[in-house]
Amino acid sequence: WTLGIATAPVPEERRLALTPELVAKYEQLGASIVLAKGAGLRAHWPDAAFEGVTWVDSPQAVFARADVVACVMPPTLDEIAAMRPGSVLVGALRPWASAQQIDALCAQRVTAFALELLPRITRAQPMDILSSQATVAGYEAALIAADHAPKFFPMLTFAAGTIRPAKVFVIGCGVAGLQAIATARRLGAMVEAYDVRPETREQVASLGAKFVDTGVVAVGAGGYARELTEAEQAQQTAVLSKAVAAADVVITTASVPGRPAPKIVTQEMLAAMRPGAVVVDLAAEQGGNVEGTVLGEKRWIGDVLVIGPAFIQSRMPVHASEMFAKNVWHFLAPHVQDGALAWQWEDEIVTATCITRDGALVNERVREWLG
Numbered sequence: 001w002t003l004g005i006a007t008a009p010v011p012e013e014r015r016l017a018l019t020p021e022l023v024a025k026y027e028q029l030g031a032s033i034v035l036a037k038g039a040g041l042r043a044h045w046p047d048a049a050f051e052g053v054t055w056v057d058s059p060q061a062v063f064a065r066a067d068v069v070a071c072v073m074p075p076t077l078d079e080i081a082a083m084r085p086g087s088v089l090v091g092a093l094r095p096w097a098s099a100q101q102i103d104a105l106c107a108q109r110v111t112a113f114a115l116e117l118l119p120r121i122t123r124a125q126p127m128d129i130l131s132s133q134a135t136v137a138g139y140e141a142a143l144i145a146a147d148h149a150p151k152f153f154p155m156l157t158f159a160a161g162t163i164r165p166a167k168v169f170v171i172g173c174g175v176a177g178l179q180a181i182a183t184a185r186r187l188g189a190m191v192e193a194y195d196v197r198p199e200t201r202e203q204v205a206s207l208g209a210k211f212v213d214t215g216v217v218a219v220g221a222g223g224y225a226r227e228l229t230e231a232e233q234a235q236q237t238a239v240l241s242k243a244v245a246a247a248d249v250v251i252t253t254a255s256v257p258g259r260p261a262p263k264i265v266t267q268e269m270l271a272a273m274r275p276g277a278v279v280v281d282l283a284a285e286q287g288g289n290v291e292g293t294v295l296g297e298k299r300w301i302g303d304v305l306v307i308g309p310a311f312i313q314s315r316m317p318v319h320a321s322e323m324f325a326k327n328v329w330h331f332l333a334p335h336v337q338d339g340a341l342a343w344q345w346e347d348e349i350v351t352a353t354c355i356t357r358d359g360a361l362v363n364e365r366v367r368e369w370l371g
């Protein structure tokens with residue numbers, strides 16, 4: 001079988017769903033790999049790093065040749081139209097975002113697996129792109145904040161006195177938030193954090209940060225957070241206002257599955273922050289946790305710098321690609337037998353992630369999102 005690795009259709013996306021080391025592992029599974037020339041360059045891998053693969057001249061040719069295409073972001077509609085009927089697309093497909101994408105996949109009779117929809121079960125953890133890429137995002141968010149803050153993160157003593165450590169407040173303690181806390185702590189900041197899921201209290205404490213208690217608990221389906229009622233929101237805002245005002249840096253990561261990001265930091269809260277304070281809003285892509293965030297921009301709102309990073313994983317494309325590519329390998333490997341593809345259709349990992357098959361949308365969650 002032929003595995004094609006997509007070159008992302010925009011240059012800002014620097015990740016690749018393959019690393020040079022994985023080529024041999026795929027060959028052991030009977031795969032031959034097709035790449036477009038220069039596919040790895042954005043992640044600093046020259047073509048020569050990928051031994052034994054087949055090169056084609058254009059990214060679109062990869063789609064036309066492969067039985068399975070792996071991608072780090074949704075392909076263009078033209079690329080989908082180039083795919084062979086019955087071929088497979090696997091990767092980050094943002095299946096909630098585009099009915100046109102679903103139509104194109106159906107028209108081409110492509111079997112598509114959106115890895116964002118993996119069930120959060122133990123067996124699926126090695127394939128979990130949301131967790132691996134959230135780890136990268138959380139780490140980078142802390143570094144972006146440190147880079148833009150007008151203060152040191154650590155406590156320092158110097159010849160004329162002592163510098164107090166920066167105060168960092170992290171809102172949302174899922175995978176990204178916990179990594180942001182850990183990274184800010186490694187840099188020596190004093191960290192406070194908040195989430196609506198009560199189990200995060202212990203996780204926050206174990207990283208040496210202080211949990212801010214608003215009294216709001218909001219756990220919904222599957223143990224994920226749910227949206228807050230108006231009364232809960234008011235209660236949350238009252239407590240968080242104080243924590244935000246005291247912080248030099250706020251990092252927000254809050255998200256509710258299938259919903260726009262909850263607005264948590266209001267314009268009034270921003271106005272009460274110290275001049276020069278920095279806010280990094282990791283939810284910018286889902287609309288933002290902060291009033292006024294613009295995806296891909298740094299903007300001053302009053303005296304506060306609000307940053308809405310786009311393509312944040314592409315700031316460290318080598319390790320982000322390595323994690324993503326290993327996730328994809330772990331997803332595909334169980335479905336190869338004796339060197340040939342053999343999909344285990346009864347596997348819940350397959351049914352949860354499959355969005356289109358035989359020309360039809362087959363995923364209930366996607367149908368709900370797209371209305």
Ligand code: NAD
Binds near residue numbers: 254
């Ligand atoms: P996410 O990206 O969906 O959300 C980020 C965080 O925002 C979550 O912790 C959520 O509780 C929080 N949040 C939502 N609304 C909020 C609000 N109003 N105020 C404050 N915080 C708010 O989360 P995620 O990183 O994908 O992880 C979510 C859950 O999945 C966690 O329980 C995590 O432990 C679990 N998980 C399980 C596995 C597994 O395989 N077992 C893997 C990864 C994550």
